[in-house]
Structure formats: structure tokens, C-alpha cells
Amino acid sequence: MTHTDGHAVERPVKQAGQKFATLGEIYACARERLDEDAWAVLDGGAGAEQSLRDNLAALNRWSFRPTYMTGVTELVTSTTFLGIDLAFPVLTAPIGGDGLFHERGQCEIAAATAMAGIAPVVSEASRFSLETVAEASDGPKIMQLHAWGEPDEFLALAKRAHRAGYAALCVTIDCPTLGWRERLMTRRFETPAEQWSGNYDPIGTTAANRLVSGYGSDWTWETLAAVRAAVDSPLLVKGILTAEDAEQAISAGVDGIVVSNHGGRQLDCLPATLVQLPEVVAAVRGRVPVAIDGGIRRGADVLKALALGADVVLVGRLTAMAVAADGAAGLYAALGLLREEFERSMLLAGRRSLDELDRSVVQPRVVDQG
Numbered sequence: 001m002t003h004t005d006g007h008a009v010e011r012p013v014k015q016a017g018q019k020f021a022t023l024g025e026i027y028a029c030a031r032e033r034l035d036e037d038a039w040a041v042l043d044g045g046a047g048a049e050q051s052l053r054d055n056l057a058a059l060n061r062w063s064f065r066p067t068y069m070t071g072v073t074e075l076v077t078s079t080t081f082l083g084i085d086l087a088f089p090v091l092t093a094p095i096g097g098d099g100l101f102h103e104r105g106q107c108e109i110a111a112a113t114a115m116a117g118i119a120p121v122v123s124e125a126s127r128f129s130l131e132t133v134a135e136a137s138d139g140p141k142i143m144q145l146h147a148w149g150e151p152d153e154f155l156a157l158a159k160r161a162h163r164a165g166y167a168a169l170c171v172t173i174d175c176p177t178l179g180w181r182e183r184l185m186t187r188r189f190e191t192p193a194e195q196w197s198g199n200y201d202p203i204g205t206t207a208a209n210r211l212v213s214g215y216g217s218d219w220t221w222e223t224l225a226a227v228r229a230a231v232d233s234p235l236l237v238k239g240i241l242t243a244e245d246a247e248q249a250i251s252a253g254v255d256g257i258v259v260s261n262h263g264g265r266q267l268d269c270l271p272a273t274l275v276q277l278p279e280v281v282a283a284v285r286g287r288v289p290v291a292i293d294g295g296i297r298r299g300a301d302v303l304k305a306l307a308l309g310a311d312v313v314l315v316g317r318l319t320a321m322a323v324a325a326d327g328a329a330g331l332y333a334a335l336g337l338l339r340e341e342f343e344r345s346m347l348l349a350g351r352r353s354l355d356e357l358d359r360s361v362v363q364p365r366v367v368d369q370g
């Protein structure tokens with residue numbers, strides 16, 4: 001990862017008629033606009049939703065250690081990740097069933113991220129084909145695929161993504177089948193196939209069938225290594241939580257790792273991603289960049305994740321909520337607020353560049369029990 005030019009920090013000026021002043025307002029608007037089924041998909045997790053809660057709680061266990069009187073007047077928050085220039089170290093996470101949240105779903109996400117100077121990770125399980133999403137903006141994009149189905153099916157999608165101009169691939173390994181999502185089961189709700197099958201023609205491929213049937217995946221690290229050797233694009237692997245799997249992924253030839261528990265949507269009672277991040281970073285030893293998702297809701301959360309070793313963060317629920325609130329305009333506003341809070345937090349912590357974000361920026365939070 002390399003960092004690019006800095007920019008002067010200016011006092012933000014609230015625009016007259018600005019629709020959203022805070023991320024909280026965007027979240028509230030999304031809740032009002034989505035029906036109960038769509039909200040259950042977006043807000044829910046697997047099982048008792050312990051992992052979902054733990055992701056949020058882990059971020060709250062850290063406090064900042066600011067350094068004052070540092071003379072910081074300019075910040076460097078732009079970076080390059082897998083050859084993709086980012087205005088600040090954030091990607092949007094892949095969101096399946098995106099049509100539940102907005103009628104143009106991932107196309108709105110692609111438009112907003114291009115305007116914000118970052119990149120989306122585009123879900124394979126989208127309402128829209130990867131080609132349609134590619135045409136929605138001129139910005140860089142990463143295509144997410146799953147580690148299931150026949151390798152030939154995977155490679156066919158990978159080649160389509162390459163032809164459509166996607167800059168990299170992201171392989172999700174923690175979804176051999178859908179998680180035990182009791183909030184949706186209680187509602188007797190299943191996401192309609194037309195909301196996630198835009199890349200399947202006809203619906204009924206081995207991959208699609210295995211996802212919804214619960215049969216699991218016969219992929220191994222050797223399978224991943226074989227498909228890695230057959231594609232030209234940089235390849236991320238998403239779903240790493242341990243040093244052992246990080247080492248396996250690097251041995252398979254991946255170009256980057258995403259520390260993820262699928263936002264608490266797959267196997268419940270997994271450890272929070274922020275808890276596992278230092279273990280994975282230590283195992284990787286700088287050989288490939290490390291990203292993280294899970295529970296990131298604020299700019300201050302981004303700063304904590306970077307201080308604990310991440311190179312970039314992925315935001316998923318924040319993205320879906322913002323698109324639900326106001327399409328591309330809502331997400332563009334949300335990314336602007338996220339970036340502004342992140343940069344303000346950096347300034348207040350006395351750090352001028354991403355290179356200065358390390359473990360010294362944070363400390364475990366002590367709660368007075370008296």
C-alpha cells in the first residue's frame with residue numbers, strides 16, 4: 001500500500017438545504033423507508049446475533065491516545081490498494097440482494113463510490129449483472145465471487161469481470177451456504193431470486209443451487225490456488241479470522257486479505273473482526289495488504305481499525321442504509337460524512353498521514369465500575 005498527495009484541512013461548511021447532517025440521520029431515514037422484511041435482511045445476523053453485537057462492542061473497547069501540539073495542518077488520507085487509487089482508505093463491501101434496498105441497488109453504489117473517489121466491491125449475488133454495474137460508472141470496481149460451485153463456473157464469471165473492466169477479484173470463503181438467520185426465519189422470508197440472480201443465466205447453476213440448498217462447498221485451498229493461477233486480476237480473499245487461514249491464503253497466492261466474519265450473518269458466535277485483526281496482521285507480516293469489515297459505522301471506527309493494523313476498511317450495512325435512504329445521493333453523502341469524521345478524528349489525534357496510524361493511537365478502554 002502506498003499513500004499519495006495530502007490536502008489542506010478546511011473548516012467544514014454546512015450546505016444550505018443539506019439533506020443529511022449526520023450518519024445517524026441517514027440510518028434513521030433508511031429505517032423509515034424499508035419495509036420490515038428488507039430491514040430484517042439488512043439489520044439482522046445469524047443465530048442469536050451475538051457476532052453482530054460483538055463486532056460493534058469490540059470497536060467500543062478502544063479509546064484514543066491523542067498527541068497534541070504537533071503542528072498538523074495538512075492530512076494525507078489518500079492511498080492505493082491493489083493498484084486502485086482511493087481518496088481515503090474505505091471500500092464499500094459486497095451486498096447481496098441489493099434490490100431489496102433500492103431499485104437500482106449496486107448501480108447506485110457504483111455511481112456514488114466513483115463520485116467519492118473510492119471503489120465498491122460488487123456482489124456476485126446482485127439483482128444486476130456485473131456488466132450492468134460496470135456500465136453504471138467509470139470508477140474502478142472490485143468483483144466479489146464465492147468459493148463454491150464448479151471451478152469452471154467461477155472462472156467464467158472471473159473472465160466476464162475481467163472483460164468488463166473490474167480491477168480485482170474478491171473471493172468470499174465463509175459462505176459455503178447461508179447462515180442460520182432466525183430473524184428472517186421467524187418472518188418466513190426468503191430473498192426473491194430476482195433480487196440476487198443477476199449474474200446467473202439460467203438460475204440453477206451448481207453455485208446458485210448450493211448457496212440456497214445448504215449442501216456446502218467442496219472447495220479447498222488447493223482449489224483457490226488453482227483458480228488464482230488461472231486469472232490475471234489481483235485477488236483478495238474475504239473471510240479470514242485466524243493466523244492459520246491467513247498463511248493458507250498467502251500460500252495459495254492471494255494478493256490481499258479481508259478479515260471478516262460476514263458481518264455476523266454466517267456462523268454466529270465467531271470472534272469480532274477487530275479482535276482478530278492483530279493476529280492476522282502479525283501472521284501476514286506485511287506480505288499482502290490487510291482489510292477489515294464488520295461493525296464499521298463511524299469515521300472514528302475507521303481510525304481505530306487502521307491503528308490496529310488494517311490498510312483499508314470495508315463498509316457494508318452503512319452502504320446499504322445510505323442507498324436505502326436516498327440512492328446514490330444518500331451514499332455519496334454518507335461517504336462524505338464518514339470521510340470528514342475520519343479526517344477530523346485524525347487531526348484531533350495529532351496524526352498527519354496514514355503512515356502515522358499505529359498501535360500508539362489507541363489503548364484499551366477502561367470503564368469505571370464504581
